[in-house]
Amino acid sequence: MYQAITAEIVSIGDELLYGQILDTNSKWISEELDRIGVRVVRKTTVGDDQASMLQAFSSAAQKVDIVLMTGGLGPTKDDLTKNVLSHFFGSELKLFPEALEDVRSLFESRGRALSATNRNQAYLPANCQYIKNAVGTAPGMWFEEKGSIWMSMPGVPHEMKYLMEKAVIPRLKDKFTLPVIYHKLIKTVGIGESWLSDIISDWERQLPSHIRLAYLPSLGEVKLRLTGFGTEQQQITSEVEEQIEGLLPLIAPYVYGFNTDSLASAIGHLLVQKRKTVALAESCSGGYISHLITGNAGSSEYFNGAVVPYHNAFKASILGVSEATLARKGAVSEETVQEMAKKVRLKFDADYGLSSSGIAGPGGGTASKPVGLVWIACDDGRTCHTRKLQLTQDRTVNIQLTAVAALNLLRETIIQKSE
Amino acid sequence: MYQAITAEIVSIGDELLYGQILDTNSKWISEELDRIGVRVVRKTTVGDDQASMLQAFSSAAQKVDIVLMTGGLGPTKDDLTKNVLSHFFGSELKLFPEALEDVRSLFESRGRALSATNRNQAYLPANCQYIKNAVGTAPGMWFEEKGSIWMSMPGVPHEMKYLMEKAVIPRLKDKFTLPVIYHKLIKTVGIGESWLSDIISDWERQLPSHIRLAYLPSLGEVKLRLTGFGTEQQQITSEVEEQIEGLLPLIAPYVYGFNTDSLASAIGHLLVQKRKTVALAESCSGGYISHLITGNAGSSEYFNGAVVPYHNAFKASILGVSEATLARKGAVSEETVQEMAKKVRLKFDADYGLSSSGIAGPGGGTASKPVGLVWIACDDGRTCHTRKLQLTQDRTVNIQLTAVAALNLLRETIIQKSE
CATH class of the missing domain: 3.90.950.20 (CinA-like)
Structure with a gap:
């Protein structure tokens, strides 16, 4: 049986623990990983605090193939991630001239001189692969250590997304043979979760064990998620789609769309x-x-x-x-x-x-x-x-x-x- | 020195790992805990999966005073939390007649008969204190076990909020002597994080060690969070406010408000x-x-x-x-x-x-x-x-x-x- 490639997302920042910002990054990363068949098995959020970060990194190292980290890379002094990573890997910070050049030219393109705090952003753990962030000043850092892939990204959403799309997703596809998962969301409106459940209970009972159903209620809507696990894309896709053909007539008036449809x-x-x-x-x-x-x-x-x-x-x-x-x-x-x-x-x-x-x-x-x-x-x-x-x-x-x-x-x- | 009361938030649901819904609950809970001086030290998200849930519960039990869980309590069969909790505490499910009565009367008030799936929601771990959820069918469950407080709540936001406000916050205030923390957010618009940092660097350097500054950038805005730790509310409040009086003249044109102001x-x-x-x-x-x-x-x-x-x-x-x-x-x-x-x-x-x-x-x-x-x-x-x-x-x-x-x-x- 195929061994799933697993990932953990570690979000770093006191502001997340104090509830002062909403963590939209980890949702977005989850979706992207799901799309390529990487299974996120845990998300952990810790503060800007060395001990908690080290504990989260150790725990992740034992558990998953891929650790994606966001946060703690900005130019201001409450940002710790690169120091803690360097310590965790027994490495040390060194100047990456390429990183310095990239930050400098970003500032130039905005007609500004490099500020003192931004210059420090070019010092990175010596054991990392520097990944250019063309849309901001905090660099990406890729590590292959302790039997896992580690990627550290800034917490600013559009910078994180840039690094995921340009570097992380393509590299993960190269590194791993990814499994075959097929998800489909069926989106309903105008009916509550338990009524929906009662209407489709016979259909639900006959689902094979490798196709799973979940109810995802939100304000005024319920999404049904069908997930098929298999070894061959074409087959698992058509199995799930066949089940959906059986489902739709039961709930047609409530179904407005699928997947990313709003x-x-x-x-x-x-x-x-x-x-x-x-x-x-x-x-x-x-x-x-x-x-x-x-x-x-x-x-x-x-x-x-x-x-x-x-x-x-x-x-x-x-x-x-x-x-x-x-x-x-x-x-x-x-x-x-x-x-x-x-x-x-x-x-x-x-x-x-x-x-x-x-x-x-x-x-x-x-x-x-x-x-x-x-x-x-x-x-x-x-x-x-x-x-x-x-x-x-x-x-x-x-x-x-x-x-x-x-x-x-x-x-x-x-x-x-x-x- | 005062020992902080710590909490972990455990969010449960495959849909969170797959990125199909955004976890707004844990942000909201964080804010509420922060307000009463409980320190959230970690957030963990796991799937609808017994092994992961048990691991998260064990890890939390060793670490914090309070564990707040959301998700996995709906009427449909992908909901596992109460079974896993029962197993974790070595307890078993039993019928809580009061819970059954409450679900039944909720359904009656909506002019509906109790559905089969909803009847099961009145079976709860024998060792829990049943907490009535007046705005939905999934009950709250409060445990005092393994040296910690445990509270399980549904993942539907307005039901979770109801239980937090009506039961959890008042009970936590009763149980613990809470510490003295004072936060203030200064909200700015029209200036980037690193420019702000350069403008206020002298002020930042003179901050005493028990007052911490964090930069929280979001689209088009940067929030500055000042956090004071102390033993006496009045004193720490006035210390933080005094620092803010020193800060404001430096950044006046950019400051639009404080705290919950948008x-x-x-x-x-x-x-x-x-x-x-x-x-x-x-x-x-x-x-x-x-x-x-x-x-x-x-x-x-x-x-x-x-x-x-x-x-x-x-x-x-x-x-x-x-x-x-x-x-x-x-x-x-x-x-x-x-x-x-x-x-x-x-x-x-x-x-x-x-x-x-x-x-x-x-x-x-x-x-x-x-x-x-x-x-x-x-x-x-x-x-x-x-x-x-x-x-x-x-x-x-x-x-x-x-x-x-x-x-x-x-x-x-x-x-x-x-x-």
């Missing part, structure tokens, strides 16, 4: 395919739906624009919602979101108009319109579909759930309309 | 204080600035609204940018963002108009207007301040950097105007 990008594909456009009138979602849509490359093809009439006065003056409706029904009402959806569709000459209005909280709630009450509407030119949501007490959660529900309403409207 | 929330405070309002015309930033502003409670007090005229036609028809300017200078030009800022300010009857237009990428670049070229403008009714940015090849990064730069331009305009 709900917004899946809707983008639908709109492009049907040559339709959308415009938004966002009140309580405050621009978030627009942001989700415009985060996708090519969204200008189907996204005409948005209005965020945050003050009620502008729901009338800019969008043209009738003052009478606002006065009689209030801004958070079915009638208002209907008018918003219709008016914004016309104003931006779009095929679909999508709108939201609600009490995001924490303030602004009343007995009849409590915090978390949200109305959404989608107008397709013939019909205006509305939905009432009763969400949570948390502003951030309410904004996110409103966006998911509104995008799903748009998705359902597009699909129904074309059936 | 750039958008800090601007919100400025606007409230000066009783001013703002409106946005966002092209390449696509609603993101609006989202950053409206994420703050109370933003309706100073945020009048936004237009996202994503298609050029609507820059003219909805905002009133002159067709001649668009034709002569193009949508991505100083003249266009000036008109956008001015028109949106008037349209929303605001004191400030802020605008963006650029080539977010990856497509749409030309030789004279490459991907990453962005213009921003801020109109205060008297003057229209503009700035040209040359950003990156990455769409997401460009959207974020545009938002930071535009908000900073607004911040500087507000401050200048009132001087």
Whole structure:
């Protein structure tokens, strides 16, 4: 049986332990390793502290083939990684002239002289292979020691990504014969984890042991991940795909996409395919739906624009919602979101108009319109579909759930309309 | 000398190792522990795999006073935590009638009958203290074993947060005499880490050893974290604050706020204080600035609204940018963002108009207007301040950097105007 190539990710920085920054690096690295069939078996985060770092390195050395480290390489004095690595490997720091030249020319290209603190960045453990970081001043360091591969990268995300793409991934592919894993994510919206589980339990029971299912719930969505383990790419791919063909009919109304599709990008594909456009009138979602849509490359093809009439006065003056409706029904009402959806569709000459209005909280709630009450509407030119949501007490959660529900309403409207 | 109370956070789930979800839980938990003076010394992430979980638990037991676990408690069969914990403690699962009752009534309140998979969630290790989760079906479990406190929580963020706030934090405060730590974050924008470091190097050198400085760079911003360790709250607080008084004059133009302030929330405070309002015309930033502003409670007090005229036609028809300017200078030009800022300010009857237009990428670049070229403008009714940015090849990064730069331009305009 094939022996999996294993990796550990070690993230270094007090700021991660204190919770002052979010570790997005290790997620990104995990995805990249997964894609090439390297199995991440552990992630460890330690502080800027020699003893903890040494302990993490020792523990990793015993356990995995590859250790990828991020953090602790910046020019300022709380950065320790290269010193601790040098100590751990019984090496010492020396000047790498090539590294000095690279830092100097980076500074020159930005029209700046090399600062004193940046000059030190060219001193690296003598036993490392220096890896050029063309997008920043902290170098990459590659080691082959203690029976493992070690790579140290800066914690700044785009610098880490540059080094991973340019150096680490190609080198790992060269070094190892990588196994055959096939993952597929099936992305659902509008149904909870346990209901989904009950619907697909018979299908789930018949899965062979080398194909595993996981439920990945997030706000308003559940992803199903199917993972197949095998020895031959073609075969394991078609086995997993065959299982998915059995699954899809059971949950079709909830499936919006696969793998890296987001709900917004899946809707983008639908709109492009049907040559339709959308415009938004966002009140309580405050621009978030627009942001989700415009985060996708090519969204200008189907996204005409948005209005965020945050003050009620502008729901009338800019969008043209009738003052009478606002006065009689209030801004958070079915009638208002209907008018918003219709008016914004016309104003931006779009095929679909999508709108939201609600009490995001924490303030602004009343007995009849409590915090978390949200109305959404989608107008397709013939019909205006509305939905009432009763969400949570948390502003951030309410904004996110409103966006998911509104995008799903748009998705359902597009699909129904074309059936 | 006071012995710090230490904690480890163990996050459980294959989806974290495969990089399919981002671990926001452990950041949040870190912040909460930090606030009460518990020192997180390590974070470990392992998969849904008995051997790895046991190894993580054993290693944590030797090292820390408190082990907080998230994940692996959902109703579906890839969830293992409670079985492994039961095994680890030499206990066994038994039915907790109170837990069953709580799950049943949660389902009733949602008008649903208890599903088969959810019934199993009331079986817990016999040696745990059951902790009610009022916002979900996966219970909390508290153990006092092997000389440490152990708490297992579901991985769904709002359920974990509920249990932390209602049970874990109060219980930890009761159990331990917590130390005295004082952190303060100084938030800067518009200057890079190494320049900041060079400016404050003399100040940094004179810091006493019990006050530590860290640089926390993120896209477009650098946070400085000052941490004081002491035995008496009042004293360490005033020592740290005194150091900050020495620091601020050196970097005043770049400091927008402290601690939990975001750039958008800090601007919100400025606007409230000066009783001013703002409106946005966002092209390449696509609603993101609006989202950053409206994420703050109370933003309706100073945020009048936004237009996202994503298609050029609507820059003219909805905002009133002159067709001649668009034709002569193009949508991505100083003249266009000036008109956008001015028109949106008037349209929303605001004191400030802020605008963006650029080539977010990856497509749409030309030789004279490459991907990453962005213009921003801020109109205060008297003057229209503009700035040209040359950003990156990455769409997401460009959207974020545009938002930071535009908000900073607004911040500087507000401050200048009132001087």
